[in-house]
Amino acid sequence: MKKTGSEIIIDTLLDEGVDTIFGYPGGSVISLFDTLYNFSDKINFYLVRHEQAAAHAADGYARSSGKTGVCIATSGPGATNLVTGLATAYMDSVPMVAITGQVASKMIGNDAFQEVNITGITYPITKHNYLVKDVKDLHRVIKEAFFIARTGRPGPVLIDVPSDVQKASCEFKKITNVEMRSYNPTIKGNIKQIQKAVQMILHAKKPIIYAGNGVIISGSQNELKEFVEKSGIPVTMTLLGLGGIPTDHPLSLSMLGMHGTAYANRAIQESDLIISVGARFDDRVTGKLDEFAPHAKIIHIDIDPTSISKSVNVDLPIVGDAKGVLKELNKIIKKCDIKNWVDYVSDLKKKYPLSYTKSDKVIKPQFVIETLYDLTKGDAIIVTEVGQHQMWTAQFYKFQKARSLLSSGGLGTMGYGFPAAMGAQVCNPDKLVVDIAGDGSTQMNIQELATVANYQIPVKVLILNNGYLGMVRQWQDLFFDKRYAGTCLGRQKNCKPVCAGPDKKCPDMIPDFKKVAEAYSVKGYRVDDPKDVKSVLKEVISIKEPVVVDFRIEQEENVLPMVPAGAPLDKMLEHGLS
């Protein structure tokens, strides 16, 4: 049977099980949109208000479910608007397929209207990309794209389709099996290496498990739990590994790294063996590399060989899918004889708990997160923007389950949270989805209020409003003499040239988020008094429509503990600088 390029695209998407697309139209994808219009019973199309949001929404859809997210944009500016979303997904290994329109084949290279070399631009931020010049290749390319996006270490794949290729037609025959001679990721860990690992583990006196996003991606939280409990080894998690093991599990040390717990950081520094599962020794995790875990041997389980020995030297690499490797480990691992070490680590937990100064006068951000946890008990999908609020979320929300935290870890993209929450909510209509946001980040994709209002996507946006680009302000507070250059979101024309903090004369904050929400027909709240935090949260959670809450929080609260950039993990600021 003959089909047009656009029909082939939609057919192949359906064949891949796609039922949701986020996108934005334009000249070079009109044909594709026209075909999509015929399939509204099979594919839910969400018109966002900015292509960046389409990419993040597809990302949130994917992270919350493990399915491959799909977004569509037009050529030129539509395609470039996807760039931040693709880079975000690439850094955090999110399976995604982005389809962009391109100018007609014969115009390519002519600087045509809305032409941009999007495959060239996205080489470094996609797992792979394609420019399809022949309609006969389209079906195979899309099949390959999905295969590449979801297998091995997942990642975004972009397919650029010239407008004439969408309109051209050819004989259509389905491929059932994707085979690529140049791509077959190693999935199964080498069994000899796994046996060696067990020997190393049983001989260690101070072992620690360091779990990352790979645990979440491979769906191996049960295997990880079994491994932790069988061996009795304490476990710490990266930001994206949170939920890999319940935060309040007796052997959990919660998050490590720059804003990790003091006990996790101390424990890893003193350990003699690190068992890394699906984590990549990012610089926000290791602190000063030369002084990272100086006594530890390292076992590194990762599906991506390039992650191994990239920053730290690994003693025993195991290339393979975390789930399979953990299963093999669980078959032969025994209880480790490490009572002293486990006692010592439990002691650290008691001695250096996460804490903050409580207040009944001003809302403490940590208190909002704690209350949210108390009300939800971990049964929610928590999405964050980027900044202090993100770190407080990681510290004070006790994640219980995999895929319950969606956050831009690798790229640290402000503006990620709201659209990602939208995507997650669409994928999980019956779950509570909360975007914990900063006042800065929220404004980077605030236009999506229209999308959530129109489609009644009931995400809850909780803004921890400190009036600052708080995370940057914190660095200025600690390392730049409190010179708040470019970080006060309330700064106006007649403010004094140099300002070292808020006072009573500061002008009212712009915007009024409650009013903004209401302008978009979204319910808005503003909370100033700590006494109201719980009742408002309770109410908000029960509402089945989108809500924005503006929590006016302590403006100069800092995230602690903190390992200053470039310092070793055990040189933490635990109470700020004195």
Next chain:
Amino acid sequence: MKYLFSVLVENHAGVLARVSQLFSARGFNITSLTVGETEDSTISRMTIAVDGDERVMDQVKKQLNKLIDVIKVVDLTNVPQVERELVLLKVNATRQTRSEIIEIVDVFRSKIVHVASNELIIEAVGHMIKIDALIKMLKPYGIKELARTGQVCMARTE
């Protein structure tokens, strides 16, 4: 240390850009790179020479393998192999110097492929070390132009 990789890649548009972008993104400097079709016209072979230390090269190898369009990476740095490069040299040649130059060309078993009243074009094929030596010998006469292809390599089986 100089490393030498022979990389088999899919023969289609954009692959060279992907490979070179991989190197530039990590700040590795390619000293020589050649590309051409193989006996299978859907596959090209890239021969890449890079300077760096072992750790960096380990990453390079893995990163190359990670590229979807790369079919196979062979590290030829420490294996028995045949390595060749072709060079064209345009050298000043007066009536006095011409015979001396021809003598050098003979010693290096290279060829004169063009003669003009005041210059010669020489073609030489060989190991990079030989080419370097030839260039050094001809320098005093004045090299007006120089074009090198970069190395191509093949592993030897005993």
